Amino acid sequence: MGLRMRAGIGIAAIVATLLTGTGTASAQGTTVGGVGAMYYLNDAFTGRANIELAYGDHGDEVYVGDWDGSGTDTLMVRRGLTFHARNSATSGAADVVFSYGDAGDTVLVGDWDGNGSDTLAVRRGNTFFVKNSVTTGTADVVFTYGDPGDTVLVGDWDGRGGDTLMVRRGNHYFVKNDLSTGTASSEFFYGDPGDVVLVGRWSEGQAGDTLGVRRAATYFLRHSLTSGPADRELAYGEPTDTAFSGDWNGDGLDTLGVRRAPAPPAPPAPVGGSAFGDGTHRVNAGIAPGTYRSGAAADSCYFARTSGFGGTFDEIIANGIGRAQIVTIAATDVGFESSRCGSWQPVAATYPPAPVTVFEVGTYVVGRHIAPGTYQASGSADSCYWERLSDFSHEGVDGIIANGFGTVVSIDPADAGFSSSGCGVWTRIG
Template sequence: MKKKISILLIILLCLFQNSTISFAESSANDVSESSTENSFQESSLESSSMWEMGTVSSTEQLTETTESSLETSSESSLSNSSTTESTVEPDEVSDVPEKVEEQIDEASNKEMGTNFKTDSNKLARAGRSSVIAGNNNTPEANFIDVSSHNGTISVSDYKEMIRYGVTGVVVKATEGTSYKNSYYFEGQVKNALAAGLKVSVYHYAHYTTAAKARAEADYFASYVESIGILDKSVNMVIDIEENAMKNGSLSLNTIAFKNRLNSLGFSNVLYYTSASWITEYGDGGELSANTFGYQNIWIAHYPTNLTSNMNWYSKYASWQWSSVYVFPSKSDVYFDINQDYGGRFTNKDLLDNGNVYYFKNTFSAGNADLRVVYGRPEDVTYFGDWNGDGKDTFVVRRGNMYYFKDSLSSGEADVTISFGRDGDQVYFGDWDGDGKDTIAVRRDNKYYFKNDLSDGEADFSVAYGRGTDDCYFGDWDGDGKETVTVRRENIFHIKNSISYGNADIMIAYGKPDDEIFIGDWNGDQVDGLVVRRLNAYHIKNNLTTSGVAERVVTYGKATDRVYFGDWTGTGLESIVVRR
């Protein structure tokens, strides 16, 4: 009996061992097949997401490498990169469970540049200082970026921003994979489009792996597409500033994000970051401008002291130069302000809508030195020295109301007066030699002069010439007082005093239908003539004799509205064109 029991136990033990071995082999096969399937899926992702960077040449194609190419792949597959890194994605091969992403809500979401803002900007945001819109001693203010922190921005708010040269906005859409900007559509994007601004959108990134980058790209694209107001040509900006992202794989992870957006049909992908994150600026950077394209990168850097001739990072797409910009209509809200070098973020059609002035400090060819938005497109504009500082500035006319500005800047008028009638012909000049220009109106051949900028009656009047004469005013003898000249055909009848009587000088110059301007072109304190033909200006300084021009300057477009004045107080007059 004992022998039979022993034999039975041996048989049962053998059966158990065979079953265990078979189970183990089956499990191993399952793991192998699963790995093969995962590898195939990852490889399929790779081949479907190999897209060229939108503005990078075809020889600089950005690709993601996969686990199957780990032994041979390196970041040398990225154009112009000299470093070699493993492209394995640890979260996809490790058994360590992923950290659950922290949920981002309205209170915890971050605005663009949160991690880049300097101490000086933080102090400014505490109320110590700010940059006021219309301040001309700054870099160009071309576009803003906004998030829920800026609140609702109305159509009228955006239109005021256009007056200061802002023609674009980049609106935060999403952050991570759990936050959507609650102001995105109604409070920010819709109103910006209604005002005519160019709208771009951005995603505040947190990804630390390629898989997480793709997940965030899906979240970003899905939200933008679901709203439906913007098409897939919109600029999709990746806000790259979270320190945890700098883990040695930032470049590859960012390529994964970019490729995913491309695969979803979004072709215009740009990158916002700090200069210190760019490899070309030092050892701490992980993003190569050569790889991602200078023209696709938006740099944040906030100087302490601003000047108008700053053009930092001009080989990049744009530069964010302050986070404490303030507009009058929203004086309690700080905005990030940016200069747009490549035109990617702005609506150029808004830049020249009839109230934009391009000033040249010297009467010569070349780019304008100053751009100012002032008044309304329909305003009638003149220039003069209203406060005696030697510099000519704006006055706009609306009916018989005149709005004088003491600086070449946007903003409200410094002095407003009512004078004359709506139909009067108007002139400005220094009638009494006190260094300040004032107003005169003409009715037929009679001129009514005012010696100060105030309401009321004229101080004196003079009849001169004929009602059909073309009339100009200038200082013809250098005594500091501007007097009249009339043109009949191409003959100029110049008078050295504001009085009745015959002309003191007569000269012939130009053609009867030439457009004429007056100014001191050589600094001798005596005004001369300029004849305009298309965009060529024929300058004559000597008005004692007839003759040809002494100098010709080509500037601007034939369709420009042009004015002349001394913009810098040097005693030399130069040009401004209005578009």
Template sequence: MTTRTMRVLAASAAATILAIGGTALPAMAGGDEVGGEGSSYHLDYGWDGGADLVFEYGDDGDKVYHGDWDGDGDDTLMVRRGRTYYVTNSRTGGQASVVFNYGLASDEVLVGDWNGDGRDTLAVRRGQTYYISNALRGGAAEKVVNYGRSSDDVLTGDWDGDGRDTIAVRRQRTYFVVNAIRPGLADTVFDYGLTADTVHVGDWNGDGADTLSVQRGSAFYLSNSLRSSAASRIEYFGRADDVALVGDWNGDGRDTIGVRRAPDEPQVPDGVTGNRAIGYTMMIEYGYSSSQWSCLDNLWQRESGWNHLAANPYSSAYGIPQSLPGSKMASHGSDWRTNPRTQIAWGLDYINGRYGSPCGAWNAFLSKGWYADPPAELADELAKEPSVMEHADVATDEPATEATTPEETAAPEPSGQETVEEQVEESASQSPAPTQDATADATQEPTQEATQSGTEE
């Protein structure tokens, strides 16, 4: 999928409006951010109603895009955090293959293969102005074009099958399509669907040209032409409230559907409340099965009674997991003294790294009387001390430490008013690039979980 920058002259299409029955959903633009929240992805390779690949990647609140970043024919994910982009070339996530800074945190970003090299890159949109880059890096934009209105919804795709992505403007149910990245007249104008429809762009039949699909609930109405007509076929996938994304997930030349979801909330066992309920939920989200719960529950009942203010006066161990010293939990948050979630997160990481599982930690506790290894200088003394816990109140949290971030330089604003003909000429004096940073030196990895296989309902 691709985005193009273009200008639209007013055109009236004497076209039949496609009216497909169903519930109207909020409008969305193709080639833009996926939207929604969640770190669980369910991808279908063949419109057979079931997910062929299910995996976890990134954080629930990440901004997510997708494209063929390395030219291998498969679409994969990209996570955006602020103005930093984490690109992975694996279908199941994993360590980021490329990390770079580009533009401003407030920029609208589009994805497309602008030069026909088989690799998707970014375009920054600021109002009517599009800054197009042909590489996944910081630096000057290769092309700057003004097109359309600031209020336009924008779709991206290879509309004529020439291998290059360009832009289409959507105004309510009318689409203005151009086949080159330039100002000028729209090459195709047509009406399709309803104003409130969610619209996706893809090559549904493998002919090399992108067309539209209307999503209504879990139904997708696919069209194989850019004209006002009935849908070529109707497919179903996922749930009515799913956030959908379209891509060629297996490199077969045909786009299919995927959905992004927040993981289902774990069902807390009856009678498990307070900090124990938080602990159970976080344990399941961490990736452990419910069979590990009795071990974790027994372990932290013995250590602290699940009291996040529990302090051992003999050893200075602190909190629910009895971190020794308690200040080690600062690695997971400055509120480690009073926030049970911070303490549990640290404890689960410690258990995973030291013992592999809560039951591994519980067995170690039964063997030696503790599980959190003390500093070497305290080990002999602790062996002589009782394990009775006392509770102490903590007056205040430590102040939160804010990470420093590079300054953002003010971006040039789009200039010029729209003409009566709704035509915007390319500006020769336009700044050559959005504000941006140099590429990052080190590859980083978004927070993620191990992949898994599964079947979509």
């Protein structure tokens, strides 16, 4: 049978966490997303993985499919325009290596000709270039569907054995049952606009693939392409995992798998440990060096690390302004001053019990305050500014890994911190 796919949520080229599955062969449609080289698969709807494997590198793009037509889904990694497919759910080297498309293409996976094995298609806008073999070469089928900005899902929607496309716009889905230019064959509503969506054949009574939605570590699976409540609800993995689906044991049903990032190294413990308030302070006398976080919820918190107390511009080593700031005060600093920041706490004292996946603007330690992953903000892309940080010194641009305006960003486990302003609420989507 075909394979399933998953697609990213929301913004054009961002592919987040959707899933796939189908009768005989099922696959993931789009990249699995996330980071890490460890995978935990479950070939039944239970709460614990029964297959664990390592494949590829920490930052690889990963896809799921039945590459050899054996009836079971396995992993493939993409590096540029080269693909490395493995034909068993075990650790090891690739069994097949080939090239297709261009390095910047969006790639989809599906059983396009219904022969029981999964191959690739590339998407450029709303045009799709389908290849019916896992080999280097030109497209076998070219067609258009939907709009260039649509989120696209892949599945065997009518149960006839070949995969086709579905367009998602919020919680509205438009099903196409053939690989041709044209209008949708059917449409329906399911879940909420912000849900992470999965695709698979979840029960023996299903003719073809249907949808599920993921909310944190809970999955809500629907057994028909119709509006209505979930037919099955289950928990699997951790809220910070990147989830996908496939037929891991060849029984014709899709179940869950997760990709898990390694635990980030603990940031160095701050020197000192005493809280202090706004004002002008002597470093190594009034306050200890270390990394601190402000407690003020206002966007007007201002601070400066200084080399003296003369009040001149040249004495400012680094400064900043914004909500919930984090700053590392060096032992070589002479002074530190702040206003409208409230109480400064040693950063370790501000960590929640576990990293969160929903948070407001401000500055955070990655892996301690917030979990790594791909996030979407509720605010406007024009006013949402973000920075990925390698440290909290605030000395020029050396501590900024990347920055920009926009409402979707991927935070890497290796990042030290993340800061944003004007973005509203960030929610993890992959």
